[in-house]
Amino acid sequence: MSEALVTFNQLSLSFASEQGRVRAVQDVSFTINVGQTIGVVGESGCGKSVTAMSLMGLLPPQAARIDGGQILFQGQDLLRLKPSKMADLRGNQLAMIFQEPMTALNPVLTIGEQLCEPLIRHRGETPKAAWAHATRLITDVGLARAESLMSSYPHQLSGGMLQRIMIAMALSCQPKLLIADEPTTALDVTVQAQILRLLRDQARAHEMALMLITHDLGVIAQMAEHVVVMYAGRIVEQGPTADVLRNPLHPYTKGLIAARPIPSERRRRLYSIPGQVPDLAALPPYCAFYERCERATDACRAGIPPLIGQVRQAACIHSTLVEPTA
DSSP: OOOEEEEEEEEEEEEEETTEEEEEEEEEEEEEETTOEEEEEOOTTSSHHHHHHHHHTOSOTTTEEEEEEEEEETTEEGGGSOHHHHHHHBTTTEEEEOSOHHHHSOTTSOHHHHHHHHHHHHHOOOHHHHHHHHHHHHHHTTOSOHHHHHTOOGGGSOHHHHHHHHHHHHHTTOOSEEEEESTTTTOOHHHHHHHHHHHHHHHHHTTOEEEEEESOHHHHHHHOSEEEEEETTEEEEEEEHHHHHHSOOSHHHHHHHHTSOOGGGTTSOOOOOSSOOOOGGGOOSSOTTGGGOTTOOGGGGSSOOOOEESSSEEOOTTOOOOOOOO
16 A cells, blocks of 8 residues: 555635635645655646645745645644744755746856755755765756856756756755646647656656646646646546546546647647636635536536545536445
8 A cells, every 4th residue: 555645634725815815725635645646737726836835835924824624744734834844844855846947046046056055955965065966966857068057047048958957956855745836838849748758757766756737638647647636726536547537527627638639630629618717716605617517507506516436536416436346
């Protein structure tokens, strides 16, 4: 049986706004096992990145509020840690690659200075040892002329090179969990494939768990063993990736799969889920997907459907769950 590394247990959080509290995440529960790659998928505004930010302790304290739940990392609740203890974990045992490499790095510090910082801060390496270590990291992520790059500034590198630098920085302290938030955004197709292959290879080499946040189900199919589908701040479906993609149980998941472009069907008109994600400040007291769902009935307005199931889970009254027998 796989060992749990991170467990989200009924996590709920909200943000202050002019309209009152905005419920950004509601009752989110899932587990990331040691060495497992898990995908979190959904449209923009569905709570994917906020969930990851809460794990990393990066939510703005003046606006964000944890309304309930736990985030357990190796048994300790990250939401109850003192800021100094959280800082010891962040960048060390927990690392994150942010969505935009062009803006994630400090423009006034060299690549070498930024790569050396976590090695000195978390590993206690001397500046000389950290410099040598950082140079090796650059080579490990497939970049040539490592010594030259160490003295370069972020604006002197391409997007693909910066993404590799971000991966090198995230891996520098050999974290147990790496969160990759849309790691291939704004990269061309060839570089996307290289970055995904690099992430997969590094995760395997270091026996590292990977939480991959994306809107691209093609990436999920290629990378993840387990997929969590989020909509309007809630999980609407989750399970083994192959099972979910082959037999989606929630209409939203079915819509996301139908909207995937298929290279062999270039003439096919792409499907688009009608409507848009509802305003999180004014969510209805029933299924949030109701207005966009082709299967919606009056019964869907009776309340918020619970997430049911074990191996497979779905939050839809129209879904029929058949659990495999032992």
